[in-house]
Amino acid sequence: MKALIVDDEKHVRHAIRLLADWPSFGITGVEEAEDGETAVRLIPALQPDLVFTDMLMPGMGGTGLLEWIKEHCPRTKVIVISGHDDFELVRTAVKCGGQDYLLKPIDPAELAEAIQKAVDSRRLEAESERRQQEHNMEVNQIKPVYWERMLSNLLEDVSYYGKLKDSLIRDLGYSPDNRECRIGVIGLSDIPPDIRRKFASGMDLLYFSLLNICNEYLSRDKTGHAFRHGDGAGAIVLLIWRRTGSAGEELRRIAGGIRQTLGGSFDMGLSRAAPFPQGLSTAYREALQTLRSRNLLKREGWTHEALPGQEPAFRPLPFREYEEELRLAVQSAHEEKIAAAAGKLFADIRQWSRITVDQLELWKQEFALFQARWAKDGAELPEPAIPLEPDGSLSLPEWERRTAGQLLLLADLHTRQLREDRHAIYEIAHYLREHAEEEISLQDIADRFYLSREYISRKFKQELKENLSDYIARIRIEKAKLLLLNPDFRLCQVALLVGYQDEKYFSKVFKKLTGQSPGEYRRNSGRGDRS
Structure with a gap:
């Protein structure tokens, strides 16, 4: 704690300094000021917990100083020390926030008692402030989780609206006059590389940052509220219930804020207007589907609004019709053959004018299944990597290059597995010759050689032509x-x-x-x- 002694008489300031045992009260610093103006200049930097002041001083007196402290430093405790036993001065001191009024000459015991009372009061207030701050921090941590769960439930079941209505009005600024809504969705499946590196330590910090930015915009005019959907998809949902006609403009402003703050952009899907709360689930699915139906071959802005009848019929990207040729190329382990097979596949893909997220994910699943057919249990397989341009559009040349590279890795893996298979099978055969008289089950062999029973049976028959x-x-x-x-x-x-x-x-x-x-x-x- 710190203290400030304000008196126009130096010997009084000196006496107060000498009479108090400051360390016993936990006061580590004591400063002096000769009048109110000097005190006002010192207080902002010093931030004293206690101020001792005379009432009658040249310039700004004790009354002016008390009023200034009450307005600017209300936590500071003030003890008035005056040579005038005047009722009006005492009343003014108390009215302006003085904690005690001591008369000169100063009685050491009265001074000690007044200091102790002021210190105790300040400590109680500090402890109360600390507890309140901790409570506020806990509430601020719990509130987003609460609203995430409640609004996620509301998206799936409108019966929650009855339970949430009052909280929506009180905490989020919703008005019952808002009879319709629109849903925005921020997709996090394709995070820009720069942002991914920035938040490599954890995705929770990225979610926190995005939600803060979204709600900074949405809360300005109580337009809506953003939250993280608890369905496992990890999407950020923007529930907009006010000025729904200009929701597209609001999303574009939010996108600009994200770009300015985080240094990158995210695609957003926006539903058409729907009745609130009855149409929430439909609006959410529409926003999600609009986001997933965007054309990855051409950047057409970062916000994608649902339009009537815009959803095209789904067609899978080419892969299965080229699977046999790709298989033969991998089997050959020849780089030129693999590049030629990948080239044919992507020559077909280049004929497409539109590729969506759903089509791309199905293609990735088919490619992953194609790889899995070549690998024995436990083999590590490269993930199908889909490269994006800096603007978030799909890079077909880089996609072809990476796919050819993955097929080469698969060919190397297949070649190594053939060698390992041959070696493992002959080890098993040697072991069986040495222990043929023992009761050996297929499970015993699987456990000994760390291979699956199915794999051993299949490979043994392939290699030695008998089961x-x-x-x-x-x-x-x-x-x-x-x-x-x-x-x-x-x-x-x-x-x-x-x-x-x-x-x-x-x-x-x-x-x-x-x-x-x-x-x-x-x-x-x-x-x-x-x-």
Whole structure:
């Protein structure tokens, strides 16, 4: 805390300074002023918590100083120290905010008591201000979340309007006279590169910045309110209920504010007017669809307004008809063939005069599925990357270049997988030869080699031209043939040594693979017969 002593007599100022034990009250700095004018010049910079002032001084006296402090520094506590025991002076001091009125000569005990009372009062006020500030901060943090949830619910279910009406009027400035609305949507699927880098640490800060800008404009004339939709799509919704006829102009002003503040622009979709609140859901879907139906090949402004009958029939972009040619090119792992196949695909795409977000997303899904067919479980695949020009339009040359590059990466991945597959399958085959007599399930092999059962079955058959069970049976029977050459082994012992607990089943498998029973094989080998 800080204190300021104001008196035209220097010895009085000196006496007050000496009589008080300032550190015991938590006061770390004490300054002096010889009159009211000097005090007024010092107070703004000093910001004292306590002011001691005489009432009768040349120029601005105590009354003028008290009035100035009450207007400009109402938190400052003032203790009047005067040599005049005059009722009018006391009354004026109290009326103008004086906390205490002490008479000269100053009594040290009375001074200490007055300082303590003023310090306690200031500390209580400071604590109250701190709590109020914390409360306000909590409310300011909770309010956007509350309105995000409530308005998101209102978009989907108009029955919420009855619960929200009073809050809309009180907190957001909505008027029941506003009978229609329009919905604007800011899409964040394609964030400008400069803004993405600026907010790389977290998208929440970008949402916060965009909502602040939008609501700064919308709240000026209580035009509406912006919030983040809680449906998982992450869109920012602008609910406009006032001056809906000029909503397009309002969105363009907001777009300019975003550009000026963040250094980039975002596409916005705007619905036609709809009854409020009954038409909210329809208006939201229309704004979203208008945004997604914009032509990515040509920049036609950043705000896109819905018009009657403007939605064209949906047609998927070319891909499936070129899939076989792309597959053969990837399989060849030849750069020129891959570039030629991609070139044919994009020669077709260039014939299109309009490409929308929905068409592009479907194309990305088809490309991702095409990649997935080439990769075994757990393989990392490059994401289909769709490049945009600085103005947000689609860059076809760069898109073709990146697609060809991804196909090359896919060819390299496929080639590596072939080598790894061959190596892994032969490792599995070697393991089975060494452990053929054991009870080994397909799941045991999958767990040991960290591959899926389906993948092992498919690749084993492709590489070795027989399935796992036939391979194990063949290895066992080959070992059994060798053991049968030893006449000291009984047939039941041979069956156990090669992994069969049932001698009859062993004989059945042996005959299936060799055309003769184990006993016949032993006799034909000239080793006699021991059953």
